[in-house]
Amino acid sequence: MRAAASLAFALAALMTTVAHAQNPIPVKIGVLTDMSSLYAADTGPGSVSAAELAIHDFDPAAHNMKVDLVSADHQNKPDVGVSIARQWYDVDHVDMIVDVPNSAVALAVSDVTREKNKVFLVSGAASSDLTGPKCTPNTIHWTYDTWMLAHGTGRSIVKTGGKTWFFITADYAFGHALERDTTAVVEANGGKVLGHVFVPLNTQDFSSFLLQAQASKAQIIGLANAGGDTINSIKQGAEFGITKGGQHFAGLLVFIPDVQALGLQAAQGLIDTEPFYWDMNAGTRAWTKRWQVKQPGKFPSEIQAGVYSATLHYLKAVAALKSAADGKAVVAEMKKIPTDDPLFGKGYVRADGRTIHPAYLFQVKSPAESKYPGDDYILKATIPANEAFRPMSQDNCPLVNASK
Amino acid sequence: MFDIFGIPSQALFGQLLIGLINGSFYALLSLGLAVIFGMLNVINFTHGAQYMMGAFAAYLLLQYLGLNYWEALVIVPLLVGASGILVERLFLQYVRKLDHVYGLILTFGLALVIEGLFRNYFGSSGEPYQVPDALQGGHNLGFMFLPNYRAWVIGFSLVVCLVTWFAIERTRFGSYLRAATENPTLVRAFGINVPRMVTLTYGFGVGLAALAGVMAAPIYNVSPQMGSEVIIVVFAVVVIGGMGSILGAIVTGFGLGIIEGLTKVFFPEASSTVIFVVMAIVLLIRPAGLFGRLG
Numbered sequence: 247m248r249a250a251a252s253l254a255f256a257l258a259a260l261m262t263t264v265a266h267a268q269n270p271i272p273v274k275i276g277v278l279t280d281m282s283s284l285y286a287a288d289t290g291p292g293s294v295s296a297a298e299l300a301i302h303d304f305d306p307a308a309h310n311m312k313v314d315l316v317s318a319d320h321q322n323k324p325d326v327g328v329s330i331a332r333q334w335y336d337v338d339h340v341d342m343i344v345d346v347p348n349s350a351v352a353l354a355v356s357d358v359t360r361e362k363n364k365v366f367l368v369s370g371a372a373s374s375d376l377t378g379p380k381c382t383p384n385t386i387h388w389t390y391d392t393w394m395l396a397h398g399t400g401r402s403i404v405k406t407g408g409k410t411w412f413f414i415t416a417d418y419a420f421g422h423a424l425e426r427d428t429t430a431v432v433e434a435n436g437g438k439v440l441g442h443v444f445v446p447l448n449t450q451d452f453s454s455f456l457l458q459a460q461a462s463k464a465q466i467i468g469l470a471n472a473g474g475d476t477i478n479s480i481k482q483g484a485e486f487g488i489t490k491g492g493q494h495f496a497g498l499l500v501f502i503p504d505v506q507a508l509g510l511q512a513a514q515g516l517i518d519t520e521p522f523y524w525d526m527n528a529g530t531r532a533w534t535k536r537w538q539v540k541q542p543g544k545f546p547s548e549i550q551a552g553v554y555s556a557t558l559h560y561l562k563a564v565a566a567l568k569s570a571a572d573g574k575a576v577v578a579e580m581k582k583i584p585t586d587d588p589l590f591g592k593g594y595v596r597a598d599g600r601t602i603h604p605a606y607l608f609q610v611k612s613p614a615e616s617k618y619p620g621d622d623y624i625l626k627a628t629i630p631a632n633e634a635f636r637p638m639s640q641d642n643c644p645l646v647n648a649s650k
Numbered sequence: 651m652f653d654i655f656g657i658p659s660q661a662l663f664g665q666l667l668i669g670l671i672n673g674s675f676y677a678l679l680s681l682g683l684a685v686i687f688g689m690l691n692v693i694n695f696t697h698g699a700q701y702m703m704g705a706f707a708a709y710l711l712l713q714y715l716g717l718n719y720w721e722a723l724v725i726v727p728l729l730v731g732a733s734g735i736l737v738e739r740l741f742l743q744y745v746r747k748l749d750h751v752y753g754l755i756l757t758f759g760l761a762l763v764i765e766g767l768f769r770n771y772f773g774s775s776g777e778p779y780q781v782p783d784a785l786q787g788g789h790n791l792g793f794m795f796l797p798n799y800r801a802w803v804i805g806f807s808l809v810v811c812l813v814t815w816f817a818i819e820r821t822r823f824g825s826y827l828r829a830a831t832e833n834p835t836l837v838r839a840f841g842i843n844v845p846r847m848v849t850l851t852y853g854f855g856v857g858l859a860a861l862a863g864v865m866a867a868p869i870y871n872v873s874p875q876m877g878s879e880v881i882i883v884v885f886a887v888v889v890i891g892g893m894g895s896i897l898g899a900i901v902t903g904f905g906l907g908i909i910e911g912l913t914k915v916f917f918p919e920a921s922s923t924v925i926f927v928v929m930a931i932v933l934l935i936r937p938a939g940l941f942g943r944l945g
Contacts, residue, residue: 283875287775417919446922450870450879453668454914454921457794461661477776477871485781485797485869487788507871509778544773 270312273570275301275557276340278330278355279370281319284448284474285347287503289370292550293345295540299533300557309565316340320351322447327351328358335362341570342367342560345553349373349420353380360384364573367560369552372472372499373423374636377600381643384573386580386599389552390521392420393636395498396427398519398605398629403466403496404435411496412464413442414455414479416471421445424470424498440464445471452479456486465493472499477507484512501547505610505622513622514612521605521634522548522589523623529588545620551589556601559585593631598643605634664794665911671800673907674807675862679880680887680899681811682858685818688894689831689851692742693750695758698881699765700856703730704863705872706768709777719782719868726864727857734856738849746848761878768874776873803865810861811900818896827851886929892942902940 277297279289294317306313316338320327327346334340335358343359346352347370359366360382367386368376374393376385411432415421421444429439440462443455456479459467467488469479476497483495497504500518524534524545533554537546563579564570577599585593585601593603608623616622638646679701686694707729708722717725737760745752781799788797818824830837830844838844863877870876887906891898906925913924920927932940 282769282774284774286769287773290774443918445918448879449922450876451668451672453671453800454665454911455918457661457664457668458915460795461664474776474871474873474875481871482869485788485799487795487797491795503773503775507775507778507873509780511780512778 270306270310271564271568271570272312272314272339273306273342273561273564274314274316274338274340275560276331276334276338276343277315277317277345277553278320278327278334278343278351279317279345280322280347281317283322285322285370285472287507287544288473288501288547289345289347289549289553292537292541292544292546293370293553295537296546296550296554297344297557298540299536300554300561304558304561304565306561309561311561311565313561320346320348322348322351324351324354328354331355331358332362335359335364341365341564341573342576344557344560345370345549347371347549348418349376349423350418352376353419356380356382356385359573362573365560365570365576367553367556369556370549372420374427375419375423377596377598377641377643378636379642379644381598381641381645383599383645384577386556386577386595386601388556388601389548390519390605391600391635392424392427394521394605394634395424395519396431398607398634399496399498399517400428400431400468401435402607402627403494403517404432404437408466408494408496409437410464411437411439411466411468412459412462413439413468413470414452414459415442415444416475417444417446420472421470425468428468428470428498445475447475449475450478452482453486455479456483456488460486460488460491460493466496467493468496468498470498473501473504476500477504480508480516481512500610501549502545502620502622503547506545506620510611510613510616510622513610516610517626518608518610518623519605519629520548520608521603522546522551523606523608523625524551524620525623526606526625533588545622555585555587555589558587559583559595596638598638598641598646600635600638602631602635604631605629661793661915662912665915666908667791667794667796668800668914669908669911670904671804671907672910673904674804675866675880675903676884676887676907677811677900677903678807678858678862678865679884680891680903681814681896682855682862683884683888684891684894684896684899685814685858686852686855687888688896689827689855690742690746690848691750691831692746692753692757692852694852694855695754695881696737696761696764697757697856697859697884698877698879699761700730700734700859700877701863701866701880702768702874702877703733703764704860705779705867705870705876706772706777706863706874707860708864708867709779709872712779713777719864722864723861727861730860730863731853731857735849735853737856738852742852743845743849761881765874765878772874774873774875776871776876779867779872781868799868803869807862807865810858811903814858815896815900883925886925888939890925890929890932890939892939895939895941898939898941 342365344367349371352371369389374391376387415425505513581595590603607627707726711717785799891902914921
């Protein structure tokens with residue numbers, strides 16, 4: 247009888263451990279992105295593929311975790327983005343939202359994430375306010391921001407003689423932030439801004455604005471826009487003889503899918519700052535090959551690479567905490583452990599939520615220089631990690647001030 | 651040089667011309683819509699997708715068959731027009747006699763399907779397409795630099811618009827067509843094959859959209875969503891001009907291009923909404939549109 251009882255106990259104990267092993271830590275990740283409009287090629291389905299790769303590489307089973315992935319299209323509308331985020335957090339038990347191109351949507355989702363104490367990893371949006379006045383303990387800004395673009399591209403152009411600027415700016419949070427940050431850089435380096443025009447998002451015809459830029463006689467026409475807007479500006483700029491007339495474009499935010507859409511003939515010579523280029527080294531090339539299995543014929547943008555890297559780092563932090571429940575705790579853990587992956591190299595997450603890694607200044611090749619598909623950039627300079635992003639002392643981030 | 655409301659007249663003339671160029675796209679697209687609505691009573695929401703198909707067809711012909719812009723200008727409207735005929739035979743002929751809403755929903759659904767297919771296959775960043783060699787460069791008009799290609803767009807679309815207007819309003823075939831929309835049974839009694847005429851008219855309207863697509867390929871980003879971006883504006887143009895009025899579509903197309911162009915100078919932030927403001931005002935004052943008749 248005694249033997250039977252102890253056997254039963256032993257069995258029960260065994261069953262609970264089995265049950266424990268069968269109940270892995272649940273994690274649900276939501277990729278909230280632009281699936282169908284002007285930013286979809288730089289983010290969109292390619293970002294979802296990148297998140298899938300991150301989950302695969304992390305190997306959740308080995309960490310006794312179960313990771314689910316959902317995705318949705320925010321249509322570049324903050325109200326749509328916020329209602330999806332709320333639905334995900336409240337009803338679908340999503341623990342973390344990643345990507346979110348379009349700064350207007352990202353700023354709105356950042357507020358919801360803080361309110362619900364979840365995690366928000368920004369790769370797609372650019373506004374440096376996300377780690378500035380609008381920083382939260384639940385948000386990490388991963389890939390790039392307007393400060394990085396302004397300083398990388400803006401400074402190098404002013405230093406090579408582009409002293410007078412005219413901005414064609416996307417009329418919403420992102421464009422305004424990018425213009426503001428670039429203006430500061432231009433003026434700090436002895437340049438002058440002659441004028442600007444605010445253009446509604448997703449405009450087809452830029453010729454009116456190009457004429458205004460032409461009339462300003464500025465040496466540099468700064469494009470504080472992105473995606474389809476940048477493509478249309480440059481394409482039509484070539485037509486109106488902007489570059490032949492001695493003026494130059496500064497594409498402040500250019501991604502490799504945009505360069506592919508323009509063709510090297512139209513895009514050649516553009517200066518561009520990015521923290522990732524698929525053809526940087528063996529690690530980025532190998533990753534790109536695996537990504538291309540899911541996205542044949544395309545080349546990953548820095549944003550898509552950032553989704554991979556951010557998701558991977560998030561899963562490491564959840565594994566260390568053994569829970570994804572407390573968003574603030576997960577973000578704190580992500581700030582504690584250094585970042586390291588084949589795409590961005592070694593780095594870290596700062597107290598204000600800014601991920602720190604090197605950035606690179608590229609120039610778009612001419613058709614003659616390009617030897618194989620996707621061979622689009624020449625590396626002009628490396629901006630070391632400690633110079634690539636805004637110093638925390640200039641952030642105005644309440645998190646940093648509070649800890650002082 | 652003198653100033654007008656603080657804007658140098660030089661800049662203003664340039665903007666007027668640009669407005670006229672954009673207006674020629676609106677005119678071409680709204681012309682097709684007006685023809686289709688006037689003759690078939692169908693609100694063709696697929697129009698934007700068919701415009702996009704035109705641009706993509708030009709790109710594909712160049713990429714895979716090596717056919718240049720000029721060849722595309724002839725072949726693409728025929729190809730896409732034929733696809734329109736197929737759509738009319740397969741779907742539209744069954745909803746034509748029903749309430750407008752059925753045709754609207756059918757064509758809207760089709761537009762989403764077509765756009766989705768293109769996005770799935772080509773992605774959304776778009777494909778490059780160069781301005782044809784013969785139209786490279788431009789002329790300095792003194793007050794602005796006019797690219798040759800834009801000059802061609804404005805001239806060619808004006809010709810297409812006038813020829814279409816003439817064909818429908820002034821020829822024997824056009825009079826059959828107009829009679830057939832008024833009273834199909836009577837026209838059939840005269841031995842005219844009305845269903846075939848209607849099918850061909852739809853094909854023609856779609857062909858016009860495709861033609862605009864080819865013309866747009868060298869200047870706008872050739873991407874799956876290029877149609878949905880422009881179609882709403884074009885609908886506003888048609889509503890302002892008066893649904894189904896050919897002349898209304900042409901005149902308002904050019905006119906609104908100019909209004910939009912001026913807005914881009916005086917208050918750029920509003921340039922994407924000004925057309926809808928005009929639409930609201932026109933609907934309040936003349937519900938049938940500027941050139942429309944209340945039926």
